[in-house]
Amino acid sequence: MNRIKAFAPATVANVSCGFDVLGFALDKVGDVLELELLPNQTIIIDPINGPGNLSTEPEKNICGVVAKAMLDALDSKQGLRMKLTKGVLPGSGLGSSAASASVTAFAVNELFNKPFSEKQLVEFAMLGEKLASGTAHADNVAPALLGGFTAIRSYDPLDIIRIPVPDELYCTVIHPKIEVRTELSRNILKKQVELKIAIKQWGNVAGLVAGLYSSNYDLIGRSLTDYIIEPVRSRLIPGYYELTKYALLAGALGCGISGSGPSVFSLSKGVPTAQKVAEAFNEKATLLGLPFDIYISKIADKGARVI
Amino acid sequence: MNRIKAFAPATVANVSCGFDVLGFALDKVGDVLELELLPNQTIIIDPINGPGNLSTEPEKNICGVVAKAMLDALDSKQGLRMKLTKGVLPGSGLGSSAASASVTAFAVNELFNKPFSEKQLVEFAMLGEKLASGTAHADNVAPALLGGFTAIRSYDPLDIIRIPVPDELYCTVIHPKIEVRTELSRNILKKQVELKIAIKQWGNVAGLVAGLYSSNYDLIGRSLTDYIIEPVRSRLIPGYYELTKYALLAGALGCGISGSGPSVFSLSKGVPTAQKVAEAFNEKATLLGLPFDIYISKIADKGARVI
Numbered sequence: 001m002n003r004i005k006a007f008a009p010a011t012v013a014n015v016s017c018g019f020d021v022l023g024f025a026l027d028k029v030g031d032v033l034e035l036e037l038l039p040n041q042t043i044i045i046d047p048i049n050g051p052g053n054l055s056t057e058p059e060k061n062i063c064g065v066v067a068k069a070m071l072d073a074l075d076s077k078q079g080l081r082m083k084l085t086k087g088v089l090p091g092s093g094l095g096s097s098a099a100s101a102s103v104t105a106f107a108v109n110e111l112f113n114k115p116f117s118e119k120q121l122v123e124f125a126m127l128g129e130k131l132a133s134g135t136a137h138a139d140n141v142a143p144a145l146l147g148g149f150t151a152i153r154s155y156d157p158l159d160i161i162r163i164p165v166p167d168e169l170y171c172t173v174i175h176p177k178i179e180v181r182t183e184l185s186r187n188i189l190k191k192q193v194e195l196k197i198a199i200k201q202w203g204n205v206a207g208l209v210a211g212l213y214s215s216n217y218d219l220i221g222r223s224l225t226d227y228i229i230e231p232v233r234s235r236l237i238p239g240y241y242e243l244t245k246y247a248l249l250a251g252a253l254g255c256g257i258s259g260s261g262p263s264v265f266s267l268s269k270g271v272p273t274a275q276k277v278a279e280a281f282n283e284k285a286t287l288l289g290l291p292f293d294i295y296i297s298k299i300a301d302k303g304a305r306v307i
Numbered sequence: 308m309n310r311i312k313a314f315a316p317a318t319v320a321n322v323s324c325g326f327d328v329l330g331f332a333l334d335k336v337g338d339v340l341e342l343e344l345l346p347n348q349t350i351i352i353d354p355i356n357g358p359g360n361l362s363t364e365p366e367k368n369i370c371g372v373v374a375k376a377m378l379d380a381l382d383s384k385q386g387l388r389m390k391l392t393k394g395v396l397p398g399s400g401l402g403s404s405a406a407s408a409s410v411t412a413f414a415v416n417e418l419f420n421k422p423f424s425e426k427q428l429v430e431f432a433m434l435g436e437k438l439a440s441g442t443a444h445a446d447n448v449a450p451a452l453l454g455g456f457t458a459i460r461s462y463d464p465l466d467i468i469r470i471p472v473p474d475e476l477y478c479t480v481i482h483p484k485i486e487v488r489t490e491l492s493r494n495i496l497k498k499q500v501e502l503k504i505a506i507k508q509w510g511n512v513a514g515l516v517a518g519l520y521s522s523n524y525d526l527i528g529r530s531l532t533d534y535i536i537e538p539v540r541s542r543l544i545p546g547y548y549e550l551t552k553y554a555l556l557a558g559a560l561g562c563g564i565s566g567s568g569p570s571v572f573s574l575s576k577g578v579p580t581a582q583k584v585a586e587a588f589n590e591k592a593t594l595l596g597l598p599f600d601i602y603i604s605k606i607a608d609k610g611a612r613v614i
Contacts, residue, residue: 021510153514153530154507161517161526192499195535200461202509203328207460209513210468213520219468223460228502 002037004111008103008304009147010088010295011095012171012265013139016226016256017204021152023095025143026171027300030087031099032307033063035107038079043067050086052096062097062128066104069127074112091179093259098140101128106145106304119158121145133183140259147303149212165299166215170274172252174243174281175263177291180236185260188232197227217253217269224254224267237262239288243281250280271296309344311418315410315611316454317395317602318402319478319572320446323533323563324511328459330402332450333478334607337394338406339614340370342414345386350374357393359403369404369435373411376434381419398486400566405447408435413452413611426465428452440490447566454610456519472606473522477581479559481550481588482570484598487543492567495539504534524560524576531561531574544569546595550588557587578603 009030013023038044043058058064063082071080082104088096105125109116116124125141142150142160153159193201207223210216234240234257243264244255251273252266264281268274274296285292316337320330345351350365365371370389378385389411395403412432416423423431432448449457449467460466500508514530517523541547541564550571551562558580559573571588575581581603592599 018509018513020506021513151510151513151517153510153526159514159529161514163513163517189502191502193502193505195496195498195500198500198505198508198535199327201505202325202512203458203460205509205512206325206328206458206470206516207466207468209516210458210470210520213517219460222466228505 001111003035004107005032005034005307006103006107006110006304007032007307008099008106008144009300011098011140011143012173013095013259014229014257015208016224016230016254017201017208018151019226019229020137020139021205022149022208023139023143024149024165024171025147025300025303026094026173026295026297028297029094029295031103032085032087033103033107034083035111036081037111038081040079041071041077042079044079044081046081046083048084048086052086052090054086054090062100062131063104065131066101066124066128067108070105070108070116070124074115076112080108089175092175093180093257093261093263094173094175095140095144095259097129097132098125098144101125102141102144102304104128110306118146119160122160123158133186135186143303145303147301149299151209163209163212165212165301166217168270169217169220169299170268170271171265171297171299172247172268172274172277172281173258173263173265173295173297174285175293176237176285177293178238178262180260180262185233185236189229190232193228200227220267221253224256226256230257233257233261237264238290239284240264242288243284246280246284247277250276252277308418310342311414312339312341312614313410313414313417313611314339314614315406315413315451316607318405318447318450319480320402320566321536321564322515323531323537323561324508324515325458326533326536327444327446328512329456329515330446330450331456331472331478332454332607332610333401333480333602333604335604336401336602338410339392339394340410340414341390342418343388344418345388347386348384349386351386351388353388353390355391355393359393359397361397369407369438370411372438373408373431373435374415377412377415377423377431381422387415396482399482400487400564400568400570401480401482402447402451402566404436404439405432405451408432409448409451409611411435417613425453426467429467430465440493442493450610452610454608456606458516470516470519472519473524475577476524476527476606477575477578478572478604478606479554479575479581479584479588480565480570480572480602480604481592482600483544483592484600485545485569487567487569492540492543496536497539500535507534527574528560531563533563537564540564540568544571545597546591547571549595550591553587553591554584557583559584
């Protein structure tokens with residue numbers, strides 16, 4: 001095999017109470033990467049298919065950086081030609097850099113006949129996250145690679161937990177097309193939190209994980225509460241509280257900021273409710289005069305895959 | 308029925324990462340309360356059977372306060388004679404006040420033919436906690452009343468989650484007989500935590516809850532890590548790090564401070580390991596010259612009960 005085409009999904013990280021820890025994979029929306037093995041040690045990145053202004057210089061491109069690290073680890077004498085089609089917009093808060101990093105880690109591993117473990121793939125993909133935002137976080141790349149709902153229990157050592165998802169749990173996401181830079185949305189966070197607020201937050205983390213394991217949709221909804229990040233980051237998202245209010249009125253279990261925003265996610269029980277939430281998002285965002293995309297998705301059981 | 312005898316168990320609250328949220332019930336060790344219905348509106352508390360110096364004045368006694376609130380809520384014209392036998396030592400960190408409050412809430416409810424819900428019983432028992440420590444916390448009374456492993460997701464409204472426990476999970480507790488007052492051990496905590504530390508803590512909460520649901524003993528062990536409370540409170544417990552080190556060497560999955568201490572708990576897979584941990588605790592505490600009690604217990608499925 002000297003060619004492969006793979007896909008890695010968009011992801012929702014943080015999931016309200018689980019800042020920097022929880023994340024889940026969407027279905028269908030994602031990045032596609034075509035790889036071709038080259039006989040010499042070069043990495044060539046074709047012009048990127050999709051919006052945004054991403055560099056095609058290998059050392060400045062997420063796919064290039066991830067692929068280079070993997071080729072080095074394999075001590076390979078070969079190179080790669082890469083063609084990326086962006087399905088996740090940079091700056092959307094839907095794990096754009098993670099989708100690119102993950103699809104690369106997955107595809108290179110497949111092309112070389114799976115020399116790396118899942119955990120190693122997450123570690124390679126984290127290098128792409130570091131290039132994109134300065135921080136090697138894993139809460140998007142873990143679900144983008146492994147699918148489903150994941151928790152990063154620890155970074156040192158890296159410990160990824162896969163949490164089961166109830167059958168009827170659907171996500172509705174609205175991406176208001178304004179750019180929120182991950183770095184800015186990280187820098188405005190306070191570095192200290194009150195202990196009593198942190199306790200409320202981990203109470204909700206316990207509730208959310210318990211709700212997912214026990215298919216208790218109401219508990220999932222009650223636990224989607226964020227006392228720490230949402231009050232600060234929501235300021236960067238015009239109409240955030242209107243959007244979430246109308247989603248809840250339409251029957252959503254709960255809502256939150258996807259990653260560092262500006263996308264807003266909601267979870268619902270069943271497709272009909274997820275669609276009603278999409279209509280509510282649509283109506284409200286139209287009134288607010290925001291350009292936007294809306295996605296309805298099951299929480300995807302599969303992450304990165306060959307297509 | 309005008310008499311009842313009931314039991315409520317000792318409990319381990321906090322459980323390392325889950326400060327003020329998580330707790331579980333022990334087997335066998337606990338408080339016993341004998342209640343007798345009186346024809347007039349008085350509460351009489353017989354001298355307390357057991358160590359400690361607890362008041363028998365109804366308004367200064369945990370059982371008295373809880374019983375009075377319940378009689379008032381029932382608009383009862385009757386009274387109660389109460390005889391408490393303490394099996395949980397005050398100031399042990401094993402939920403002494405919670406055992407007394409919970410056995411009262413449970414027994415009064417039984418005697419009046421169960422007019423209150425489980426949640427209401429927790430709320431009544433919390434009044435006893437408030438009398439004892441100034442704070443109406445529920446992380447001991449919830450497992451003391453309901454049994455098993457519990458999480459307090461929220462106080463407003465009160466939301467208690469019962470988390471399943473793997474069959475072979477056993478607890479070994481050592482109670483070094485020094486007094487650590489709940490109020491003091493609460494006052495020495497810092498009121499602010501670093502966000503990055505809080506994130507590690509809720510990563511472990513996610514891991515612990517996932518480990519309990521999936522019977523993943525190793526994950527339970529890895530998640531029993533406390534970055535916030537243990538570094539401060541362990542100073543009040545002579546030999547804390549020696550005790551936990553030797554418990555881990557004996558095969559414990561993990562360790563932590565029980566409640567506000569000084570008791571130290573460990574969780575193990577299976578009775579033989581729990582016994583080895585007990586031996587390690589015994590040996591080390593003897594070397595340290597501490598007087599102590601040691602208990603080995605399954606995490607009790609049942610909480611308060613008629614005996």
